Amino acid sequence: GESVGLHLPTLSVxxxxxxxxxxxxSNSASDYFIWYKQESGKGPxxxxxxxxxxxxxxGQRVTVLLNKTVKHLSLQIAATQPxxxxxxxxxxxSGGYNKLIFGAGTRLxxxx
Amino acid sequence: xxxxxxxxxxxxxxxxxxxxxxxxxxxNHLYFYWYRQILGQKVEFLVSFYNNEISEKSxxxxxxxxxxxxxxxxxxxxxxxxxxxxSAMYFCASRYLNExxxxxxxxxxxx
Numbered sequence: 045g046e047s048v049g050l051h052l053p054t055l056s057v058x059x060x061x062x063x064x065x066x067x068x069x070s071n072s073a074s075d076y077f078i079w080y081k082q083e084s085g086k087g088p089x090x091x092x093x094x095x096x097x098x099x100x101x102x103g104q105r106v107t108v109l110l111n112k113t114v115k116h117l118s119l120q121i122a123a124t125q126p127x128x129x130x131x132x133x134x135x136x137x138s139g140g141y142n143k144l145i146f147g148a149g150t151r152l153x154x155x156x
Numbered sequence: 157x158x159x160x161x162x163x164x165x166x167x168x169x170x171x172x173x174x175x176x177x178x179x180x181x182x183x184n185h186l187y188f189y190w191y192r193q194i195l196g197q198k199v200e201f202l203v204s205f206y207n208n209e210i211s212e213k214s215x216x217x218x219x220x221x222x223x224x225x226x227x228x229x230x231x232x233x234x235x236x237x238x239x240x241x242x243s244a245m246y247f248c249a250s251r252y253l254n255e256x257x258x259x260x261x262x263x264x265x266x267x
Contacts, residue, residue: 076254087247087258088199133199136198136253137254141211144249144256146199 046138048147051082056153063121065150066138071117076137078144079108079119083130089145091119091132121152129154158182160259163250167225168265169238177233177262179248187251188231192216192244199247205231220226239264 047070057063069077075096080088094101094108094117101108107120117134131151134142161180169175181188203213204261214242222234231250235242243259249256 049259078255085260087261089258090255093254103224119168130190135199139212141204141206142251142254142256143189143201143204143212144191144199147200 046074046136048136048145049102049133053148054151054153055125056155057073059124059126059154059156061124063119063120063124063128063133063152063154064132065121065152067117067119067147069115069117069134069136069147071138074138075116076108077108077117078112078135078137079106079117080098080133080135080146081128081130082133082149088133124152126154126156128152129142160248160250160257162246162259162262164218164262165260166263166265168267171240171266175235175238175252176265177235177246179231179233179259181231181248182252182257183191183229184255185250185252187211189249189251189256191247191249191258192235193247194244198230199225202233202246213257226238237266240266242266252255 061084082088092103105122108138109118126145133148133149161177188205193199204211245261246262248259
């Protein structure tokens with residue numbers, strides 16, 4: 045079946061540094077990808093999305109890069125802040141009713 | 157800003173008991189979902205619901221599970237006879253276009 049995986053379960057960065065979180069997916073037909081942020085005790089929160097017809101999309105302090113050749117997705121957070129500490133999941137949209145297939149999650153720890 | 161709400165925030169039950177988890181999706185959304193997250197693991201799809209019927213379900217969603225939209229606002233997940241392995245966070249989500257909005261979750265603890 046379709047799967048989504050993350051390369052690193054934990055990432056520690058210094059405040060102000062840039063963070064890069066990676067993700068791999070299995071289905072080359074996947075069309076739509078989303079990054080979610082999950083803070084402790086809360087539900088996943090949408091950060092940014094990208095369609096397969098794009099290779100880069102930028103938001104406020106976040107950039108998502110998509111490499112369809114190697115089926116790889118990354119989330120870059122610029123000038124990481126303590127409030128960015130959370131678990132980050134990549135997800136792909138699957139099926140006609142748009143269920144989300146989530147990756148395993150990377151815990152981002154931001155140190156002052 | 158409209159949001160998905162879920163009740164209760166924490167439910168403790170004995171193995172074999174029935175539980176009903178409740179969700180109020182965002183009012184103009186038409187697609188509804190339940191996901192679960194076992195502690196420390198990834199979020200897993202359970203079921204999607206559209207036009208008053210299940211549109212897709214995962215292998216996890218066996219005949220012990222059911223969903224219902226009993227009125228115009230609530231969306232419920234029922235587990236008929238809970239097992240220890242049902243202990244998890246259960247998230248409801250509703251969708252407008254491609255973006256799914258998640259509720260804060262219900263932590264289910266089965267003893």
